[in-house]
Amino acid sequence: MFDLNIEGAELFALPFGDIVPYFSVYSATLAAFVLIFILIAAFDRPERQLNIIFGGDAFYEKEIKEGDTRFSRFMAIACGFATLGAVLTGDIFNFTLFAVLVGITNIAIVASAGNHHVLNAAFQYGIVAMIATVPLFGAAAIILATTGTLSIWTLAGMGAVPLLAKAMLILGVMGEGIAPLYIGKAEIIRAQGAPFVLMIHFSSLLLFLRVTEIVLVI
Template sequence: MGSLGGIPLYVLEFGDELVYFSPYTITLFLLALTFTLLAIVSRPERQVDVAFGGDAYTTKIISVDEMRFRRFMAIACGLASMGAMVTGDVFNFTLFTAMVGITNVGIVAAVKSPHVQDAAYQYGLVALSATVPLFGAAALYAAATGSLSMIELAKGTLPAVPLVAKALLVIGVVGEGMAPFYAAKAEMFRAPGAPYVIMCSLSSLLIFLRVAEVVMIG
């Protein structure tokens, strides 16, 4: 553990449940917190679109109802991301990751555009499918090592985590967090409502960064 994200600065134990702050997890946690605060205080931008073949342009305005819903989902996404960053338990990490996937769908599905909704629907199917390898990986971690605690796994005293469990965990995270990287569906990450769309990108990247640490443990 100490050789990956730095020596844990503070560990909070709830029985088997662990929350720990290392230099790495605290960096990621603070970023999730910062962007969540930005999502709370920012109003959405008015995206300008230039009409093809002329000088005309239009601006997209987000209704108050849509803004409220997407802001709520962005805050929920931020909270889930913060949880995923500091948890020291593999199962909790998968739970938070699944929640990030659900809230990401919510952030983009609320946009009143058929193209964005179509992209959100397809992403939703991917995220739904990804829960199988995601939770399967957590089950394999528990079955193979007898523990889900990252600190216990990092000690090296438990049996090694099977490679297939790590692979399934990565596949699950990729599926849940692929919203902003789903290049064929750019409608999602160029949709209006920058503070909320950014939360979508940020949460996905954060869980990618955290899973890189998780799979190197054990």
């Protein structure tokens, strides 16, 4: 039973051996928001940007065809489901896997823009995300080695996880979730697609929220 005074009461738990996916008030709220954003990414059309031509009063509007958005839409939905997994999983290794998946899909969303500068930003973010997998999986490995389990359910409230592992977990998620800063760079040079780009920020922030909860709980 899981009733810590950190994230509210437990609403539901599904025991699969020692891996227990669970809903607390906290994770249920996050999951509800993820579902809303998945729906937005799945059904919304991207915005058409206006560019002003300096020196005159003319402006032009970027036209986006449906086919151009297919790849980024797919990746945005995949990113949404990876985020949903990261929010709901009860296992630290699964959480790290979902975090990495979020990183990969984030790269894909940005990279689909096909602009030189945007691709550059995606490449740089990709390197950071790859490096960040080392502390991320390292943290999971340390937790398994010291406590013998990866289940958040079992570890909750025990205080058995070494501080180093928690620090590495946060460091890893910071690496995966740093995407918005790179995407901000891409956005300045105007990659389009509000619902898809929004998903990048959304997934990164939710990873942070989830890792905060995990670190406080275990």
